[in-house]
Amino acid sequence: MQRRHTRKFVRTFFTTPTALEGEEDSAKMLNRAADLRGMEAPDVWVPDNEDATAPSMRDEGAQNIIDVLAEKGDGFPGEVHPRVVWHRDSPTTRHQGFKHMLEIADPDNGAIDNLDGFVIPEVGGIDDWKKADEFFTIVEHEHDLEEGSLAMSVIIESGAAELAMRKLRDEMGKPDNNLERMFLLVDGEVDYTKDMRAITPTGGLPEWPELRHNTSRGASAAGCIAVDGPYDDIRDVDGYNERMTDNQAKGMLGIWSLTPGQVVEANTNPLPPATGSWLLDADGREVELTEEDGVFVYNGDRISLTEEGDEYTLAVGGDEQTLDEDELVDELLGLTSYVPSMDDIVDSMEEFEAARDAGTGAIAITRSATLDIDGVEMDIATDRMWDEATYQAAKTPITLFQDVYEHRPDQHDDLAELYSEDVVERAASVGN
Incomplete structure (x- = not known):
């Protein structure tokens, strides 16, 4: 066809x-x-x-x-x-x-x-x-x-x-x-x-x-x-x-x-966001965390967290657990997800392209954050393996952006205002 x-x-x-x-x-x-x-x-x-x-x-x-x-x-x-x-x-x-x-x-x-x-x-x-x-x-x-x-x-x-x-x-x-x-x-x-x-x-x-x-x-x-x-x-x-x-x-x-x-x-709506965001599953409701001075804060009442010595009490809805630090980090990783920005996606693609060109087939890309729940701060980090299949899947939003950029020059100023000139320039060329 x-x-x-x-x-x-x-x-x-x-x-x-x-x-x-x-x-x-x-x-x-x-x-x-x-x-x-x-x-x-x-x-x-x-x-x-x-x-x-x-x-x-x-x-x-x-x-x-x-x-x-x-x-x-x-x-x-x-x-x-x-x-x-x-x-x-x-x-x-x-x-x-x-x-x-x-x-x-x-x-x-x-x-x-x-x-x-x-x-x-x-x-x-x-x-x-x-x-x-x-x-x-x-x-x-x-x-x-x-x-x-x-x-x-x-x-x-x-x-x-x-x-x-x-x-x-x-x-x-x-x-x-x-x-x-x-x-x-x-x-x-x-x-x-x-x-x-x-x-x-x-x-x-x-x-x-x-x-x-x-x-x-x-x-x-x-x-x-x-x-x-x-x-x-x-x-x-x-x-x-x-x-x-x-x-x-x-x-x-x-x-x-x-x-x-x-x-x-x-x-x-289909374009990647201008800024990344962390989401928290608050007892079945997905909540976007508020960033304050580099810390991502949960301000709701569906999740509570207290600290006493080396132990933490995490309550999600009616489910309460007493955990050590490693266990708490594992629980928080299961409750959180990250929505990458346009800049994040371009960064990850460029990092993979550089590794691939150097002969590396797969790399780990780390995403980290400090969470604040009820005043208790905890560092979390996720590693995502990127190989060629992951790279190709991640290209879809970038390919969409590039299609828009090619066919809709009347939107170039809007895109630059949304993302910045530098991010637009990089997004328009990455993956080609």
Whole structure:
């Protein structure tokens, strides 16, 4: 399989209505989105001519996409992939989407130079994906575009589409299709819930962790990029970040964004933090320790520690132990974990590279800290063995950063402000 797209990662998938009914300027949301820059601008902008736009406004919406891309598309820093209408069970809907694709991609209309592809919703089985791909190929032939130059992304909104991901890898590269144009696999949990006829006591959406795992796996197998669906509670910033953290553990580093505020969160969340932090498991609740003059202090009431002579009494919840110093250190090591900063990751990679170049296959990298619990201080240290496999796994956040740095020069100043110029320079070159 040959990747047709250059992005290795997409953090943000931002949708915008293409035409607003009753407004003097029906394209005002498109115009606002086209002016976004820096961390407020998404990696992928999706002018949404499907769910976000009323059916009666979609023809006008297609024209608005053309007008805004022709006027402002040159300056937009991300990729542009409009969503058109489609449905696995409706030839009429598919034909309408096809006509809009033809219109938007027509070089005579002035938008094609700023158009990267289209997003197809409501797909079904793999044969339906191939129908959509054929429409892309016809559009390219009609307008003398390079075959496969328009990227195709799909919204996984049905059980049939979820099963189709398992077949995608086998179909890509066959001479009877151009499915190598596939770019994003995006979860659409709302319609997926409807298709699955799922019910919850509150009427809310299920979490669907299996769908997110399957989409991430399908994207990995087919050389695509996985993106989670929308997080509707736009005021719940903590919940949005928790969802992203959970997704990242599945290999899904992108997420739908509904507002510029969510875009900022989603652009920032996958990047390594600017400063490292120690976490403590306080009776099932993970707490970030506060650094005070180089000492990491626990200020909660779920853990207590007292010292009497050579013995220590450690209480975690209802469990109390009397320990000597070595035993206490072992217990604290089991309760703590370290979140490395960007600088930490780069330091470790550079240290391993130097050792490897000198002929050493594995090294131990030490992380130490002084903890303070109820005024009792204790030094702890962990050693992590780094070999080539560890190094390659650690490269993922750095590769993400490098992909962002390459494709989003409008964010260079934000990154330098977040990390410092020196760390950015080192992170951009390490591992290459």
